[in-house]
Amino acid sequence: MRNFFLSTVLTIACLLGTAAQAQKPVTTGDAIATDEVRNSDKSNPVGTFEAGKGTFLLNGKPFVVKAAELHYPRIPKPYWDQRIKLCKALGMNTICLYVFWNSHEPQPGVYNFSEQNDLAAFCRLCQQNGMYVILRPGPYVCAEWEMGGLPWWLLKKKDIRLREPNPYFIERVALFEAEVAKQVKSLTIANGGPIIMVQVENEYGSYGANKGYVSQIRDIVRTHFGNDITLFQCDWSSNFTLNGLDDLIWTMNFGTGANIDQQFAKLKELRPDSPLMCSEFWSGWFDKWGANHETRPADDMIKGIDDMLSRGISFSLYMTHGGTNWGHWAGANSPGFAPDVTSYDYDAPISESGQTTPKYWKLRETLSRYMDGEKQAKVPALIKPISIPAFRFTEMAPLFDNLPAARKDENIRTMEEYDQGFGSILYRTSLPELKNGATLTVNDAHDFAQVFIDGRYIGKLDRRNGEKQLALPACPKGARMDILVEAMGRINFGRAIKDFKGITRNVEISVDIDGYPFTCDLKNWEVYNLEDTYEFYQNMKFRPIQSLTDRFGQRIPGAYRTKFQVKKPSDTFLNFESWGKGLVYVNGYAIGRIWEIGPQQTLYVPGCWLKKGENEIVVFDIVGPKEARSEGLREPLLDQLQVQKPLTHRREGERLELSSERPAFSGSFKPGNGWQEVRFDKPATGRYVCIEALNSQDGKPLACIAEMYLLDKNGDRLSREPWTVSYADSEDVSHANRSADKTFDLQESTYWSTVEGSSYPHAIVIDLGAIHTLTGFQCLPRMESEVPGSIKDFRIYVKTQQFNF
Known part of the structure; x- marks a missing residue:
């Protein structure tokens, strides 16, 4: 009864806005609640969880895991209990969660397991609500989180090899996992706690094949968690054998609509008595800046879960509740660079703000x-969002008037080399005399650069667009x-996670002198480190807003501040449609990124972080607002894309001409799911590859490819990092x-699709980035059992020069 009372008090306090300010000491209420949760498992009996014949065994009895994935750092701590109860009310019996290394160890040896990072308190709260826990401590987690959960400071060693048997990397992993175990080893089921399984690494088959490395991570986890906890590893059905260890449970990851039989076929062949589990059944998908808002049909999700449960297959629904990428924690996808938005709504059954959706019911x-x-x-009470009347910003601190002390450096260096993890960085130098026709080349700006000469804006360089x-x-x-460079989230998937920020190589100016090209590598820089912290922005010198444009008529980059009134605190969605690009703080809390291109135009602000009466907001906008105003809405704006470039890869009137080309290979795919491979009759050399689909397996006018690879001269998969669509x-x-x-985004559940009804043939042209000798082609159709858009007959063309359009 006392636990229920405390939970109710916390929820009410949150709705009334009594939560502490960011970076202040723990409030009395929080301390009481934490102590209560810490002591809640003293009388719980010890138990067992293991793999039996064809099923999991909980205390010796068959048990089907029905897990809800949610991540405690993405949820305000006062809302943890309500979110867990929402999962419980669905009919789930387990909470599955990642442990984000970079959130817990912001600097080497500096650990943070307090407040919103209190992993142990969250696990105990799960147990208090009758839920088991599956722990996924990485060290890599992906999760569309900055650098996949790896801490940025690893990159201070430029030669480090991430997720490999690199001595320094392994040393730091071992130290971190020891700290995690200190927090929650006592909470394993063998100790009377809720944790029934612990994961080793995460989807390593999508990174490489290295059983030695995976074994090292297993040994580290086993050392710190002991021999009485069940360990497992997850991967895709197409690659789980690359790194599968004999002494670990194997689970599969796949999305809604997938052919369940096909996903488990290989596992059942290799381990016919193994329990089956989909450890990530993707309920939706994540959003990227400059792309459409992602949704997935509810019926596909329901059908898959029903199909699995009817056969006793365990699952974890990723995500059941996504939450929010607060501050600078949103990651980015690869190949290429596709930064994720602040909202991690994920089109999940429980929305970003904890509302039940049609999917939920x-x-x-x-x-x-x-x-x-x-x-x-019973479904717990929901938090009713409020609107906040429109308000205008009253103060501004222009960036160029508020620069910190400069460093002097002959050569360009990355942010990491200056011991800076997040925020922006300004590189300044003096130019030689230039006439019209000079070209500036920045190699490479990570991630969004703006160039100014004597204060006048010249243009921008957007890494997304190359x-x-x-x-x-x-x-x-x-x-x-x-050159003002804003660092967005580091890449969180694939080999590109070693993602340095700032300018990563050099800056050049090219000119033509008397008909001869000349290139100058610029030197002698002043460097200004602009850390993304509330204190940094607050310490700027603010002045009343006079105008939103400077003497050139340009929008003014800098920090903008005001106070707004709230009568009765509750959740709201602050509107930033009139702003440029930057980061937002409310009452000292890092709320997240904004970017005028969309699709997200609002930021979720939890009511527990608001106060009755006066509230402060600070916006650091590296572009400058068109209008310095905002308002609180009852509903988010997550699907408002302001396209700055076409989402397609075909110019108006452009048409591929293949009549004079000779294919390197012609063939047919077999019907059905799964990877298919063809080998060319003889090697073909070139940089540009065209895949021409001639018809479909079912005769319908639709073509789809989920993933594809080209094989090099040795028959190995060619790296797709430099690929672009021409x-x-x-x-x-x-x-x-x-x-x-x-077709090459490293995600088997996403796919290229032609517009329904458009007639064959269909073609895509890929620029490989360099000339290669090719010997084969691998193709993965869509995951659904019906395999919509599955291609039958096809031709492949390879050229050293671009195709004619």
Whole structure:
């Protein structure tokens, strides 16, 4: 009864806005609640969880895991209890969670397991609510989180090899996992706690094949958690054998709509008595800046879960509740660079702000049939969002008037080399005399650069678009050039996670002198480190807003501040449609990133972080607002894309001409799911590859490819990091992100799709980035059992020069 009372008090206090300010000591209420949760398991008996014949065994009895994935750092701590109860009310019996290394160890040896990072308190709260826990402590987690959960300071060693048997990396992993175990080893089921399984690494088959490394991580986890906890590893059905260890449980990850039989076929062949589990059944998908808002049909999710439960297959629904990438924690996808938005709504059954969705109620109805005689828990009260009247910002601190002390450096260096993890960095130098026609090349700006000469804005370089060059105007000798670079989230998937920020190589100016090209590597820089912290922005010198444009008529980068009134605190969504690009703090809390391109235009602000009466907001906008105003809405704006470039890869009027080309290979795919491979009759050399689909397996006018690889001269998969799409005749991007680049985005559940009804043939052209000798092609169709858009007959063309359009 006392636990229930404390939980209720916390919830009410949150709604009334009594939570502490960011970076202040723990409040009395929080301390009492934490002590209560810490002591809640003293009387719980010890138990066992293990793999039996064809099923998991909980205390010796068959047990089907029905897990809800949610991540405690993505949820305000006062809301943890309500979110767990929402999962319980669905009919779930387990909470599955990642442990984000970079959130817990912001600097080497400096650990933070307090407040919103209190992993042990969260696990105990799960147990208090009758939920088991699956712990996924990485060290790598992906999760669309900055650098996949790895701490940025690892990159201070430029030669480090991440997720490999690199001595320094392994040393730091061992130290971190020891700290995690200190927090929660006592909470394993063998010690009377809720933790039934612990994961070793995460989807390593999508990174490489290295059983030695995976074994090292297993040994570290086993050393710190002991021999009486069940360990498992997860991967995709297409690659789990690459790193599968004999003494670990194997689980599969796949998305809604997938062919369940096909996903488990290989596992059942290799381990016919193994329990089956989908450790990530993707309920939706994540959003990227400059792309459509992602959704997935509820019926597909329901069908898959029903199919699995009817056969006794365990699952974890990723995500059941996504939450928010607060502050600078949103990651980025690869190949290429596709930064994720602040919202991690994920089109999940429980929305970003903890609201029940139509998916929620359909899922609850389905799970009611699999309760083993138990009654579903009552759905807890929801938090009613509020609107906040429009308010204007009253103060501003122009960035160029508030620069910190400069460092002097002959050469360009990355942010990490200056011991800076997040925020922006300004590089300044003097130019030689330039006439019209000079070209600036930045190699490479990570991630969004703006160039100014003597204070005048010249242009931007957006890493998403591969932009590296700008034309410079004529200018006198000694003109000041500033390159302001904002670091967005580090890449969280694939080999590109070693993602340095700032300018990563050099800056050049190219000119033509009397008909001869000349390139100058610029030196002698002043460097200004602009850390992303509330204190940094607050310490700027603010002044009343006079105008939102400078003497050139340009929008003014800098910090903007005001106070706004709240009558009765509750959740709201602050509108930033009139702003540029930057980061937002409310009452000292890092709320997240904004970017005018969308699709997200609002930021979720929890009511427990607001106060009755006066509240402060600070916006650091590296572009500058069009209008310095905002308002609180009752509903988020997550699907408002302001496209700055076409989402398709075909210029107006452009048409691929293949009549004079000779294919390197012609063939047919077999019907059905799974990877297919063809070997060329003889090697083909080139940089540009065209895949021409001639018809489909079912005769319908639809073509789809989920993933594809080209094989090099040794028959190995060619790296896809430098690949770009040169052309696609048809791409369905009206309401979904099914463009041609989805054929090599390292995600088997996303796919390229032509517009329904568009007739064959269909073609896409890939620029490999360099000339290669190719010997084969691998293709993965869609995961659904019906395999929509599965290609039958096809041709492949390879050229050293670009195709004719």
